[in-house]
Amino acid sequence: MRATSSRNRRATLPLAAALLVLAPAAGACDGSGTAAAITRLTVGDPGPDAFAPVPQSDTTQLVRAAKTGGTKPADTPGLYGGTRQASRCDAVKIATFLRANPAKARAWAAAEGITPDRIDAFLAGLTPVLLRSDTLVTNHGYADGKATGHTAVLQAGMGVLIDRYGAPVVKCNCGNPLTAPPAKVSTEHARYTGTAWPGFSDRAVTRIAPRAPEKGAVTSFVLVDPGATSGFERPAATTGAQDGPPVPVPPTATVEGQGTGTATPAPGDSGSPAPGDGGATPSGSGPAVAPGDSATPGPGTTGPAYPGGTPTAEPGTGQDTGGQEPGGDPTAPAVSLAPEGTPGSASAPGPEPEPPVAS
Template identity: 45%
Template sequence: MSAAVVAAVILAVVLTRPEGSSESGGEVLLQPAGKSGPDPFTQSTAREGSTPPSPSELPSSSASANVTRGVDGAAPGLYGGTRKVGSCDVEKQVGALQKDPAKNKAFASVLDIEPSGVPRYLRSLTPVHLRLDTRVTNHGYRDGRATGYQAVLQTGTAVLVDDHGVPRVRCACGNPLLPPVAQKSTPRQTGDAWPGYRSSNVVVVAPATQVVNQFVVYDPDSGDWFTRDKGDTGTGDKKTKPPASRPPSRHPDTPSPDESTSTASTPPCDARSPGAPPASSCPPSSVLPPSSPATQPPSSVEEESPASEPAPPPSSPEVDGSP
């Protein structure tokens, strides 16, 4: 059921290149959950947890593996965690940035907030774990400024998400995150692929159309479900029943955002700045028609092992994508 709930809110997403944005040289860095990666802002503030699970299989479509898919930031089961335990130490993150004003200023510039507002902003975010390999724009810190690059974060990565369900901080390195940026051609993959990785299973988190006051979170270790209030570090978590999955509906395939022919008539949901009101053009909550999963491995990484389904909750039936 846990995978089915997420699959029920798969969206078709088209990425565009916002004015003035970088294309990062046509590369996407694969970042395992436990590695800090290049040029970290801070030491890791992620709390130790279980071994990251293999990414879930997503319904495939008749389109090529370069089709980008997204999931609604409010989707039940999109994020995982342990009840009463935050995936990140938020106060440690606040303290690390406050001790280094230059890093704090660079961090704030990425998220378009005032440096003095960084502590309050961080405390407004919610600590969770990714349950799908997720593409983002990551930012390292080098030579006194933030340096952006395209990345895929592994399932199990500890992140802080905003009140529309969008990842904003990667806790293993303290880096600020923005939605991904399209590139002119299919990007070359660099970094380290993990067991079960498939480029066709990478998703983009589309901002929820309304503020998410409670996230419905799945614990892959216990199989339990619980709710976590936005901005809560886990102290107020409450156990809940597994959500009912919605029946799939069809949605036309979407051209690859990383092909030179990709266009969009209006700015997509994933290109908005933090705290911006939801756009009326946000994609509808619908899914791509299911068919056989994509099996072609990425050209520049080692051949992939088959992805496994996450452990379903007890007494329950089993249950987004350019890289």
């Protein structure tokens, strides 16, 4: 009897050891053997520990990109959105706030890897855009005199400032520094906190890969208007005044399901198009843009010089040609939203955010 028990113990030891080795893999996401914690941050919500609250920099009135999830190159045409010839992501207001708060300025600069005296120049070199997909970042709040980094997902429609390599570096509605998310974090095996918005899926969370420095900085970003009816070029480090004319939506940024769903507008949202918004078409009232289709440019307009060399313009046709966006989750729901509310002017930080508008 004792011999049998001894054999059983020896037989079970290798199995137990194997289970101990395999156990962390089921939830390992942050290199520590435990599932990573990711905070969901919704449009219009500055989140806790904001550096410099700046309302009216986000929008609920946005048609998401058709394919999201995986890793996307930052210079992909149509990866980001924006309102042509307009922006409410106020980098000047963020810089002014930080100058008036030296302790926050020191912490903010440290998170961005610069010295406090370079904050103004750093912010002046950024470009305001809108996220067109739920995006994974490291969000840095301010607590106990220093910047505190946490992995977060920013909801599509949120305004961010991107650098010349296309990386999101500032969250507009709170002024928080943004850096790349941890490489080992898996969005599909994470523990999520914060409110889940309609259409959220851990498989549809996008990582943005900055352009490699050896390829040179991006000189112009191809954005898509909130209604996904047209694209336009925005030169790097400009805020809308130098935006190019409307052009077809890049094939890499085509949308699906337009007119199939409407998000609840923010409180006070009137549903009227914002002045200077480039004439975004209300969901369901204009021509739907099916995958692979492109809007017809106006007379005399030409396609943009897309960064990265794709897609290219077909000579003599004015129509864009190009391949499918790499990666992503083809089953992720595309959300079509109503036209954005009539905005007021951006106000100083206050307790109640204004209605969101596009960047």
